[in-house]
Each structure stands twice: as C-alpha cells, then as structure tokens.
Amino acid sequence: MHPKIQPRRRRLRTAVWSLVTTLVVAAGLAGVVLWQHSYAMDEQRVSIRHGGHTLNGVLVTPKDGRERHGLVVYVHGDGPVDATHGDGYKPLWEANAKAGYASLSWDKPGVAGAPGNWLGQSMDDRADETAAAVAWARARPDIDGDRIGLWGASQAGWVLPKVAAKTPVSFVVAVSPAINWLRQGRYHLLAELRADGASASRTRAAIAKSDTTRRLLERHATFEEYLKTMGGDADGMTADRWGFISENYTADAARDLRALRDVPVLLALAGHDVNVDVAETERVYREVLAAGDTLTAKRYPDATHSFLRQSVERSDVKTTLTALFSPRSLFADGFLDDQRQFLEDLDRGHNTPL
Template sequence: MATDASPSPRRRWLRRGVGGLAALLVLVLIGVLAVIVGNSYALREEGVTITTAAGPLRGVLALPRDVNGPVGLVVFVHGDGPVEATSEGFYRPIWEALAAAGYASLSMSKPGVVGSQGNWLEQSLHDRAVEAETLIDWALDRPEIDPRRIGLWGASQGGWVLPEVAVDRPEVSFVIAVSPAVNWLDQGRYNLLAELDAAGAGEAERLAAIAESDAVRALLNRNATHEEYLEASTDDEPMDRDRWGFVLRNHTADATAALGELGRSDIPVLLVLGEDDRNVDVDDTQRAYARLLGDRLTTARFPGAAHTLARSGVEQSALWGVLVGTFAPRHVFVPGYLDAQRDFLVGLP
C-alpha cells in the first residue's frame, strides 16, 4: 500500500519552529557578540574609594591596558545631574582615547550616587573644586601616576570648576573643557530660548517663558526660600527643595576672572564645542576663552554635535541613542571628538 512520504502538519510545524528558534538563537548570539566587542576597551579599570569633604566617594581609575610604568592622569569633573563614575558607560570611549595617549582617567560618582556618600545638590561649585583637588592629592600618592602629567577634564557645569582648580594647584599641567559656559545666568537664558526655538514656540509662549525666568531670577537675587519660590512659580514641574538650594548657591557663577588668571599661566587648554549645542552659546564661549586664554588655547568645534558631543541625531532619538549606545558606543560621539582629545595629549610637551 502506498504511503504519503510528506511530513505531517505537526512535523512541519515542529521543523519550522526548530528552524525559527535556531535562527533566533543565531541572531541573539550575534547581538551578544556585537555588544561584547562594541563595549570592550583597551583599559584596566580599578574600583577606588576616596574620602572627601562630602564623605567617601566611589569611582574608577581607568589605566591604559598595555602601558608599564607611571602614566599621566586626567581627573574628571562632571556636568550637572546625578552622574555616576562611568556616566552610564559613555565615559569609557573617552577614557580609551586618553589611554591611547598614555593617560589614566580618574572619575568618581557624585555624592549620593551609586555608593558615594553625601548629596551633590548640597554642594557649591567651590565645593566641587575642593573635591577635585582632593582627587589630585590622592593621585599624588599613587605610584602608577606620573605627578608631572596631571590634568583636568570637565564638561558643561564642570567648566566653572576647572579654572579654579587649575590656577590653585601647581600640579595641573593641562585642561580639557567640553561644552563649558562662562556665566550661569547667561547660559540659562540661552538654553531657554534655544529650546523654545527648537519647539517652534509662538510669541505668546516665548514671552510667558521669559517672564517666568525673570521672576525666578528676581527670587534668586533676593535669596528667597523654597516656599516663596513655590508660591510664585507657575512652572508645571517646579524645582524641589534640594534643587532650589543648589541653584540658589550657584546662580552667580561666572568663570571670567578665573579664566583670566588661567590665561596668565602656561597651562594649555583644549576647548571642545558642538555646533548644535542648545545648552550653551558656543560662539560666546569661544570668544571668551580666546580673549582670556590667548595662545594657550586650542579649540575644536564639531558640526552636527550636541551639548554632549554626541551626534545630534543620536541625542535627539531615544531609540537610536539606545541602539548606538548599546552596540557601538564609540559612535555615539561625532567623528573626530575622541581623536581631538587624544591628539591634544600626545602633543603636550
């Protein structure tokens, strides 16, 4: 009797299921390998704890993987927000670029973040400068660090900290400033107007936002309490007590005097700016740095770069940011950004 040699529907379904599962496993394996390769760096990371005025801070000392003997050191000074030591991993491509020039990187989680004690919102910018100097003191006792090659890297809000530390500590031999502002209030107004422009705000919305900003400035100028601020605010998401206190302590920040003093030293400065920055008026920053630092300044500007020097498209798309950040984190940043920092260090005397 003849028999049907074709597989039963159940067997066909099983074969398709097994084949589909195998294909899925291959894709998962490829994805895992891509993440591993994309997130592997030529670094040796050591967890460290350093006692500061805010309490013990936890962080990372990232050393060049294949360098023996003392190396230079870059002390990281974060921008605004609850930044942890690696900045969610986005510092590692920068550390790798600095390591290629023979430099280690030291970065601590802010007070109150990932095991660091204290509350970063209770700090003044001067407190942050003192903290950075404590990190320098710690580094001077480390045998793997060359004390003649210690410098600072700072982003955004860190720009108000860098010049104070640089002029106060003779050990500082260079500065890398990424997207810094000069005056706190000027930066805030620029950011407000840039965001309104990006959102296509109408004239009435712009005038209301400016009026709200002016009202907050008036409260800051008279040292108003948080309760007074809340009573006067029309913001849908007003600042909480800690944030109000932080802004109240720091809103008069202006780096002009310290930058002028830095310009009278022999410390080389690399200024890195993104031309799509909505947070900071990069033209104003570049003019001020050029005027105050003179020939000690090297400037690198990047088209298509946002405030973080990420590609603008990556920063503005949550999905694209996650995908690139996960599989190819070096490509989060605009081309040339990492190279500019490495080359600056290589060219130091």
C-alpha cells in the first residue's frame, strides 16, 4: 500500500465519524426540542364574531375524555400579541388542562392577519370583546358555562373587572396588574432609570419630559402637537400609540375592582417587577376585595414583570436556550403549579384566601 494512502484514509474515517456524531447530536437535540414543545392538550383554531368583525382564536382542551370543561379566557397585556403569545401561553394552557380546564385566547385586532387595530381600542372596548368571547364559549356544548373565568396580565388589570361587571365569571387570575395608568407609568420610568444607574440630571430631564407629556394628554393634544412640543423627536411614539394613550391614560382599576368582590381572585405578584408597583397593587386589591374574602395573593420573589425567572430573562442567550429546550422552566418557580392548584381547589370548593 502506498504510504500516503493510509493517512488519507484515516483522515476520511475521522471526517465521516465527526459528521455522524454531529448528525446524531443534532437529531438528539431536535428530538428534545420536539418533546419539550409537545403539550398534553388539544388545540383548534376558532372564529368569534364580535362587533361586525371576527376574532381569530385558539381553543385548547384537555385530553381527559370529558365531554365538558371549565374555561380560562385569556386577556392580553400591552403590545401586538397573537393568540398564543408567541407560544408563551402554552405551558400555562397545559397547566390549565391538567386541572381539567380549557383555555381560550385570540389575536389582538391587527395582529397575525386579524382585522382591525388594537391601538384603536379603549379598555372598555377590550372588555366588550372579552365579554363577547365569554358569551360565545358559554353557548358551546363542550364548555361548562358555570365554570368560566378570566386570566389577564399587566394592562389586562384594567380590563378584568370591567368584564366581570358585564358578565358573570367564576374566577379571575390577575398577573402583575397595574392600578392607575399614570402612577404605573411614573413608577416604571423611575424604576428603569434606577436600573440604568441614571445620573441626577438625566433623571430630572426624564421626569420633566414625562410631566410635559401628562400636560399634553390632559389638554387632549394631537400627535402633531406632541411632536412639536418634543422638538420633533418622537422617541418611538407613533400617531396610533399617542391615540391609544390619549384614550386610556385615565384608567384606574380601583374604580372597577368592586365587581370582583364575590369572585375568587388569584393575584400573582412579581418580586422584580419594574413595570408595576406590586405593593400598591396588593394594597388596593386587599382594600377593595376585603369584604368578599375571596382574594388569594401569591408572591414570586424571582419573577420579573413577565413572570419569567429573573436569572433567565436578564440573559438573551439563557432565554433563547430555555425557550427551546425547557419552555416550562422559563416561568418563576411555582407559577404554573399554583395556577393549576387554584383551578383544582375551585372545583373542590375550598379555595383559601391568603
């Protein structure tokens, strides 16, 4: 054998085995991803008519063989959110399914091809939309109309009690809900400035700009006036967004929370929430709902506003890898289990306020 042939064959064998090893590892990782993103529930696309247009929704049901289920209706927070929240709701839906509950959610208007524009909605509009979805679900033979409740995060805190005032609901899960729009905005601004280590001068400038914006809102200024006042610097603001804020900046959940006095409420509070003053939220919920004695407040020390674990959310790499290989682990410890337990306790009839 020629002396040069043997090393060449060894290199070829090494390359082949390296390729085989890479393919095996890739296949294994792909299998893990597929397994982790397989949820114990059935999903179907649904259409809900409301106000002359269609809500494009997803109805998720447990795989338990029962003909009828209770239902958790999802109310999104701020932003252009689709029905699954980019698949972020799926671990929550699975927890509901384990408790024997279905889940219903839909694309916001203008999102994922849905008609309309979510920035054209008031909180009352959103409540009307949700009440219509509850009515649609109540008419279905596979949904137990006496066990329909709401789940809502962040901005949904202004929507949930409005829905309960319009239609009977069996429970509410409120996740990081704000109380007062303007106070929430100021809290968020100051929390971000502190997190950034902003100087005193930068902080004063940011507060002055915020105060100017409030004055413009109070006198119903147009977007053009806003731009002119800010020296032409929109700083991310759009005409649609300005219209949305102008419509909703007076929102205050305290005025509507009385509608929840006789409704079991699970209030989830994050320990690292820079968006919402959870101390104010808990205080107001306890004050308003004290008469009904139906409030359960749960605190999650490692949770951020989005209820991801802080150690995960502060790293884009960790967030991406966890979302791929262990999506249920994105959430703060106990968050999924507590919601499952809350629903199970409702059916057993022994929810204990905390």
